Amino acid sequence: TIPFAILVFVFGLLTLGLGWMLFSVLVPAVAVLYIWNTLGSVDQATTGMKLMGIRLDRLDGSRIDGLTAVVHSVLFWAGNVILTPLVLLVTLFSDRKRTLHDLLLGTVVSRTDH
Incomplete structure (x- = not known):
């Protein structure tokens, strides 16, 4: 991605800033x-989750794939932008304190030492 960033920067210079879009x-x-x-x-x-000793699993304990991980993150950010702080109220009433995007995708954040 660094060579692409350099290419975009040079292209932006050549197009008088339009390429920086x-x-x-x-x-x-x-x-x-x-x-x-x-x-x-x-x-x-x-990296931060590893430092805190947590990971993202499916409810049945199996691994999640890359696409599910990306959808999980998009739903997390979209939910927080649109519904904050209401999205956090879901954790008070859900099993295992799962958030809205975890409920939708069937995922759970768990500790790595358990």
Whole structure:
């Protein structure tokens, strides 16, 4: 992604700044790749989740794939942007304190030491 960022920067210079609009595609693409390669990996956790000793699982304990990881993150951010703080009230009444996006996707955040 770094060579692409350099290419976009140079293209932006050549187009008097118009090419820099491609950064609006680059940033979400990097985020999707990060989520796909961390939550969708064998560890099922981002770097911060690994440090805190938590991971994302399916309810039956099986691994999640990269697509489910990306949809989980998109639903998390969309839910928080649209429904905050109401989305957090779901955790008070759900089993295992699952959030709305966890209920929709059949996922649960669990500790790695259990």
